[in-house]
Amino acid sequence: MATINDIAAKLGVSKSTVSKGLNNATDISEEMRKKILETAVELGYSNKRMMNREKKLCILVENMDYSTPNQFGYDIILGFKQMAEPDGWIVDVMPVDKELQRSMPYGVFMIQNGYQGAFVLGFTLIDSWMAEFRTSKIPAVLYDNYVSGNFRIASIGCDSQEGYDLAMKHLISLGHRRIGLISGPLESYIQKARYNAYLNALSKHGLEINDENIGMGYYVSDSTKKHVQRMYDAGVTAIFCSHDIRAISAITECQERGIRIPEDMSIIGFDDLPMTAYTDPPLTTIRQDRLALGKTGYYAMSCLLNNVAIGSILLRASLVIRDSTGPAPERV
Amino acid sequence: MATINDIAAKLGVSKSTVSKGLNNATDISEEMRKKILETAVELGYSNKRMMNREKKLCILVENMDYSTPNQFGYDIILGFKQMAEPDGWIVDVMPVDKELQRSMPYGVFMIQNGYQGAFVLGFTLIDSWMAEFRTSKIPAVLYDNYVSGNFRIASIGCDSQEGYDLAMKHLISLGHRRIGLISGPLESYIQKARYNAYLNALSKHGLEINDENIGMGYYVSDSTKKHVQRMYDAGVTAIFCSHDIRAISAITECQERGIRIPEDMSIIGFDDLPMTAYTDPPLTTIRQDRLALGKTGYYAMSCLLNNVAIGSILLRASLVIRDSTGPAPERV
Numbered sequence: 050m051a052t053i054n055d056i057a058a059k060l061g062v063s064k065s066t067v068s069k070g071l072n073n074a075t076d077i078s079e080e081m082r083k084k085i086l087e088t089a090v091e092l093g094y095s096n097k098r099m100m101n102r103e104k105k106l107c108i109l110v111e112n113m114d115y116s117t118p119n120q121f122g123y124d125i126i127l128g129f130k131q132m133a134e135p136d137g138w139i140v141d142v143m144p145v146d147k148e149l150q151r152s153m154p155y156g157v158f159m160i161q162n163g164y165q166g167a168f169v170l171g172f173t174l175i176d177s178w179m180a181e182f183r184t185s186k187i188p189a190v191l192y193d194n195y196v197s198g199n200f201r202i203a204s205i206g207c208d209s210q211e212g213y214d215l216a217m218k219h220l221i222s223l224g225h226r227r228i229g230l231i232s233g234p235l236e237s238y239i240q241k242a243r244y245n246a247y248l249n250a251l252s253k254h255g256l257e258i259n260d261e262n263i264g265m266g267y268y269v270s271d272s273t274k275k276h277v278q279r280m281y282d283a284g285v286t287a288i289f290c291s292h293d294i295r296a297i298s299a300i301t302e303c304q305e306r307g308i309r310i311p312e313d314m315s316i317i318g319f320d321d322l323p324m325t326a327y328t329d330p331p332l333t334t335i336r337q338d339r340l341a342l343g344k345t346g347y348y349a350m351s352c353l354l355n356n357v358a359i360g361s362i363l364l365r366a367s368l369v370i371r372d373s374t375g376p377a378p379e380r381v
Numbered sequence: 382m383a384t385i386n387d388i389a390a391k392l393g394v395s396k397s398t399v400s401k402g403l404n405n406a407t408d409i410s411e412e413m414r415k416k417i418l419e420t421a422v423e424l425g426y427s428n429k430r431m432m433n434r435e436k437k438l439c440i441l442v443e444n445m446d447y448s449t450p451n452q453f454g455y456d457i458i459l460g461f462k463q464m465a466e467p468d469g470w471i472v473d474v475m476p477v478d479k480e481l482q483r484s485m486p487y488g489v490f491m492i493q494n495g496y497q498g499a500f501v502l503g504f505t506l507i508d509s510w511m512a513e514f515r516t517s518k519i520p521a522v523l524y525d526n527y528v529s530g531n532f533r534i535a536s537i538g539c540d541s542q543e544g545y546d547l548a549m550k551h552l553i554s555l556g557h558r559r560i561g562l563i564s565g566p567l568e569s570y571i572q573k574a575r576y577n578a579y580l581n582a583l584s585k586h587g588l589e590i591n592d593e594n595i596g597m598g599y600y601v602s603d604s605t606k607k608h609v610q611r612m613y614d615a616g617v618t619a620i621f622c623s624h625d626i627r628a629i630s631a632i633t634e635c636q637e638r639g640i641r642i643p644e645d646m647s648i649i650g651f652d653d654l655p656m657t658a659y660t661d662p663p664l665t666t667i668r669q670d671r672l673a674l675g676k677t678g679y680y681a682m683s684c685l686l687n688n689v690a691i692g693s694i695l696l697r698a699s700l701v702i703r704d705s706t707g708p709a710p711e712r713v
Contacts (some may be wrong), residue, residue, distance in 0.1 A: 211692060344684070345684065345689055352676070358697040359696050359697065360697045364689075365690040
């Protein structure tokens, strides 16, 4: 653990200057303050020492709604707080955008606010702070993202493989053999994980892997527009969609083209968003227990804060069967 | 949660009889007592209710030494206790053999002893209690084993893929291209995981997968006797061994045949057993942090006891470079 002395030695300044920098005093230059904070991050200076009156964690949120109970992030944040607050932690929820990320490095943001760890929701590879997680010494738990080799960073998520195995079994029991996937681009860690889970589930059941049955696209409605009819024409009778939103878009697309669900095509989502119980027809989907995800996030954080270097925790998946899946049609 | 009433109703006996059975009273028949316990297990009767004076967990150990600090299980058990006991748990360590497993079902053993959860070390597929974990309602954390679909069972272990990626990078940087694997049989969950990690690590680095470079065998010394010379003759210059014990056997085998380590052959183990620092030459191996494994076991148990259905936790692996690996030899 680096001390104020280490920072002072590295910068060739006095301890009191370093202390001023760490405590946001106004009688040193902005440039020096920045240097001190950045060096503190580099050396792994402990926030605990700096902010020993307070135990503070933050939840960083990007690309995810969380303000009302039927939004995806709400229960995740609630679950995390339900575990962390009884343990004496103050938990701040911080919306993060690209501009904030450009304005200062992640490590400086954390030290400046006295956060001892971050629970990171909804980041993608284009978020500039993601790169910092490779080397950051501040504990962080990433939801649906993974960084290899850094003992201070853990990942949590739902077990995509278990989910797709359940869904594949369900479809096969309904007579489906030609089963497609519509997914976002594979640069995303979680899209890649689900893509692999789809391929594994096919092989496990001895079904053919065929590129024709797979469709990718960054924009949700563009990707369903492009692939749904094409797959239908190619004889696909059931489609996995990598997220519920994509599945709902696929349902709309089918309806516009007169493809009946589930008579002509079965559709399966992933997430079990609250709204999926009320779509027409209600969506069969793989459930992520979001409250449990939040709690798991805190367990992972506890491990890291106790120097137990876990890499990942996977939560069990379950299959919620509603009306968007049915017996495979007899088609030629 | 089932109650005494539920058990009584199912068996058609009085509540007081059930209560006697659960509390090991002597004035009911042995047969009835057994029936009551087995029904309690079947219905998911909660131990907590039965043993509400005590919080008790057990660590079930089979095929693993743990009595002295340089044995594999010692630190795992220590780590678990270091987390559990401050939380008020009594932790019993129970050696388990095939005979105990034959003498009573796992669920009965747990209820009878008032254990609310089990941390399970060293079990293999031939342990008869393993089958019960598929349906057991009592929380259990399995080390290096996995059961799918049961929300009361979690797995913990070291990330084999991360470990083999590190080891593969190390060997490639030393100029190795033909890299073998000596492994136990793939019926074992963990042997299969490492086998897959080996194949993935080869593909990731664009190296050829060749069955000739892979050798399996249940008995350690038989498998090294059979495969080491054969692989050497086939041009293999480095061998992954799925456990340190196998790696040490491979070293012995090489030495008996005049194959120098690391000049003619590099050897890498898995586990970082304490003795591997003192073999001749000291062994390069993938480290499992056993104290952290034990702590992780308790975190996983905490999740299950709080109804957070995690499936698996993977701990980070690290590579300990000693003298059993060196530059690839120039051979034809």
